[in-house]
Amino acid sequence: MDVFPKLLLRPEVEDHLRNTFRNAELLHTLSHEEANRRFEQLLSRLSHPPPFTTLRVNTHLASVDWTRDRLSEELQQQLKTLPSGEISILQHPELPDVLLIPVIGPRRSLESHSSEVIVGLQCGNAVLRGAHVFVPGIQSAPKNMKIGDQVSVYSDIGGKCRRGAKEFQGEKIFVGNGIAEVSRAQIFLSDEPPKGVGIRMTEPVYLSPCFDSLLPNFIFLQNLPSVVVGHVLAPKPGEKILDMCAAPGGKTTHIATLMHDQGEVIAMDKIASKVAKVRQKAEILKLQCIKAFCFDGTKAVSRDHTASITDEPPFPPESFDKILLDAPCSGLGQRPSMACLWTLREVTSYQPLQRKLFSVAVELLRPGGTLVYSTCTVTLAENEEQVAWALRTFPHLRLQPQDPHLGAGGMPGAGLSEEHLKLLQRFSPMCCATETNSITGDAILTSDLVNLANKDTIGFFIAKFKKL
Numbered sequence: 205m206d207v208f209p210k211l212l213l214r215p216e217v218e219d220h221l222r223n224t225f226r227n228a229e230l231l232h233t234l235s236h237e238e239a240n241r242r243f244e245q246l247l248s249r250l251s252h253p254p255p256f257t258t259l260r261v262n263t264h265l266a267s268v269d270w271t272r273d274r275l276s277e278e279l280q281q282q283l284k285t286l287p288s289g290e291i292s293i294l295q296h297p298e299l300p301d302v303l304l305i306p307v308i309g310p311r312r313s314l315e316s317h318s319s320e321v322i323v324g325l326q327c328g329n330a331v332l333r334g335a336h337v338f339v340p341g342i343q344s345a346p347k348n349m350k351i352g353d354q355v356s357v358y359s360d361i362g363g364k365c366r367r368g369a370k371e372f373q374g375e376k377i378f379v380g381n382g383i384a385e386v387s388r389a390q391i392f393l394s395d396e397p398p399k400g401v402g403i404r405m406t407e408p409v410y411l412s413p414c415f416d417s418l419l420p421n422f423i424f425l426q427n428l429p430s431v432v433v434g435h436v437l438a439p440k441p442g443e444k445i446l447d448m449c450a451a452p453g454g455k456t457t458h459i460a461t462l463m464h465d466q467g468e469v470i471a472m473d474k475i476a477s478k479v480a481k482v483r484q485k486a487e488i489l490k491l492q493c494i495k496a497f498c499f500d501g502t503k504a505v506s507r508d509h510t511a512s513i514t515d516e517p518p519f520p521p522e523s524f525d526k527i528l529l530d531a532p533c534s535g536l537g538q539r540p541s542m543a544c545l546w547t548l549r550e551v552t553s554y555q556p557l558q559r560k561l562f563s564v565a566v567e568l569l570r571p572g573g574t575l576v577y578s579t580c581t582v583t584l585a586e587n588e589e590q591v592a593w594a595l596r597t598f599p600h601l602r603l604q605p606q607d608p609h610l611g612a613g614g615m616p617g618a619g620l621s622e623e624h625l626k627l628l629q630r631f632s633p634m635c636c637a638t639e640t641n642s643i644t645g646d647a648i649l650t651s652d653l654v655n656l657a658n659k660d661t662i663g664f665f666i667a668k669f670k671k672l
């Protein structure tokens with residue numbers, strides 16, 4: 205049963221999405237009622253966190269077994285206060301570098317305190333994934349809040365709470381209880397408010413370990429479908445690979461790890477501060493084959509045929525063995541997300557940019573090379589419609605089977621054949637209602653848990669092409 209309202213969208217965005225999820229082609233395969241039910245279930249799953257935290261092991265530095273043991277020791281320490289006293293760590297049977305940690309919740313029996321701290325939407329979402337509340341996320345705190353006070357934390361899902369307010373009567377969602385580590389005066393009255401933890405969460409509605417600074421060289425927090433992308437691309441040592449929209453570098457570092465740090469991974473992103481994060485991640489994970497550049501991917505093909513081949517963008521056509529285009533997108537698959545207040549224009553604005561980037565990727569790929577296109581959104585326009593457009597526009601591209609294939613096939617609605625839909629991988633958290641409340645007990649079969657982890661993920665899409 206849901207504890208939070210479904211993902212809050214502007215009415216015109218919700219209508220637009222609802223129409224997509226009951227398009228004429230889809231309604232040939234589903235009844236109207238079933239299509240509606242699935243859409244409503246999608247919106248309600250998106251406002252809740254996925255039932256597992258997915259950790260990718262940096263297999264470049266350590267084995268999965270060794271990392272699992274170290275992690276287990278660290279978590280025992282951190283979660284001594286857990287009612288069951290221990291937390292299980294599952295190794296994913298089909299993703300050899302993935303560990304799954306159950307998220308315990310929703311914990312419905314928590315009692316709230318009368319002192320209320322209101323946090324911004326992003327901060328509230330982070331709390332649902334195991335974070336404490338950092339001072340910059342606090343919008344409102346009680347009049348006399350002092351260090352050590354017990355407070356209840358609420359997420360301001362409509363973005364309406366005035367910063368510095370002493371109370372807030374607008375729409376807010378309870379995300380757990382905690383203890384103040386700063387006073388109200390320190391947050392709102394000092395010239396330089398502290399930036400660290402403001403409320404230490406003691407009873408979050410969803411209990412998940414805090415992975416801040418936990419084995420930073422050995423584990424990487426990454427959503428399950430994002431790890432699947434790296435395996436689907438299947439990079440090999442010695443290859444030259446382009447990650448066109450790379451920041452903050454989760455997939456770049458995975459690609460380099462799968463290559464045993466041998467070969468060349470060019471990571472490109474348009475935003476300089478984000479490129480710095482890619483470099484930082486590569487350094488922490490000790491991966492040297494990554495070269496990161498701040499560059500606009502739409503301009504990444506060199507038109508100067510006399511220029512000598514360099515390792516910097518722009519690159520001559522057919523420079524790469526494999527390319528990942530993890531495209532900028534509307535991000536509607538992100539979880540937990542209690543609200544997305546974008547306009548319809550914003551939500552539908554990505555298709556042209558994605559097509560420009562895709563066209564450049566096709567040109568930069570060598571014949572016989574592999575192009576993987578992915579998004580973390582659920583719209584047809586940014587996923588299946590892009591694939592249909594790509595197959596029409598580039599006759600020398602062929603869709604390829606994906607390994608592993610843990611998600612569903614593509615969604616009907618873009619005129620793709622059944623064979624093509626089967627080759628696509630769409631993760632859509634609409635089919636599982638099982639909860640992880642009792643996961644620390646041994647009543648549930650591991651195979652059921654893995655199935656839950658594979659199905660109740662963030663919303664995501666993957667297509668794999670070969671250039672003939």
Ligand SMILES: C[S@@+](CC[C@H](N)C(=O)[O-])C[C@H]1O[C@@H](n2cnc3c(N)ncnc32)[C@H](O)[C@@H]1O
Nearest residue numbers: 449450451452453454455473474500501530532
């Ligand atoms: C979905 S995120 C990439 C996430 C990343 N692949 C990862 O796994 O960590 C999309 C990225 O595209 C970048 N971007 C947007 N427009 C771009 C462009 N024209 N050229 C290159 N990067 C761009 C954004 O800055 C953003 O970091």
